[in-house]
């Protein structure tokens with residue numbers, strides 16, 4: 308049967324897209340964008356040139372995700388650690404870049420039906436950046452396609468701490484701590500990501516094998532895909548390659564696959580005397 312190629316994909320993207328099973332696209336993709344500094348260093352350029360080049364990668368990735376119908380994309384743009392441990396000039400540059408990005412990208416986000424959201428401790432960001440963020444969110448609020456969530460001044464541990472505080476505050480408002488109800492669902496409802504399902508696929512660029520304090524609670528069952536491609540070289544084709552790899556994985560959520568259960572039953576592996584030795 309002839310498959311329809313989504314409008315806007317280039318030839319290379321279309322070729323990879325045709326290998327995908329459209330019924331098994333990851334619903335939520337999260338990306339740790341890494342390698343801007345190394346990209347710049349290899350070209351004998353200042354680090355900020357890598358960040359500037361990284362904007363084109365954001366654009367391409369968002370457009371491709373929107374075009375193929377991924378519902379949720381979350382980008383780790385700026386960690387709390389980045390904020391505290393990088394030179395002030397680099398942090399200032401990143402803030403300016405973000406402000407400019409938001410202003411410039413709104414028309415393209417609207418054209419691609421993308422809605423903007425944010426996670427992170429926003430109140431610690433400069434007031435003018437916050438105003439621009441709010442403006443961009445309002446401008447895209449009616450869009451019904453991809454939800455693009457930018458993680459800004461984000462740290463997963465701070466998010467979990469904030470969730471516990473928020474649960475305790477809610478209980479206090481409801482008559483005291485004896486009304487505190489804690490289970491996984493309750494914690495998830497107090498995280499910054501309450502508007503999102505858990506990521507199915509976590510991509511990290513530039514080859515580092517770390518989670519770097521990103522969505523630690525939410526990535527409990529995410530498939531992790533690490534590519535050596537540096538973020539400023541990452542494009543829609545790389546996103547599609549990551550999805551192709553994701554579709555080869557078998558997701559078990561801690562269980563067994565059908566074949567494994569069948570073999571185990573055949574071999575009588577669940578007999579009490581055998582099971583006791585595991």
Ligand code: FPP
Pocket residue numbers: 340341342343344345346354358359361362365383384385386389404405408457538
């Ligand atoms: C990590 O590279 C990247 C960042 C800290 C910033 C990410 C920002 C962008 C991709 C720019 C644009 C984004 C938006 C949303 C406007 P690194 O500097 O840690 O690289 P290195 O590990 O090679 O030094």
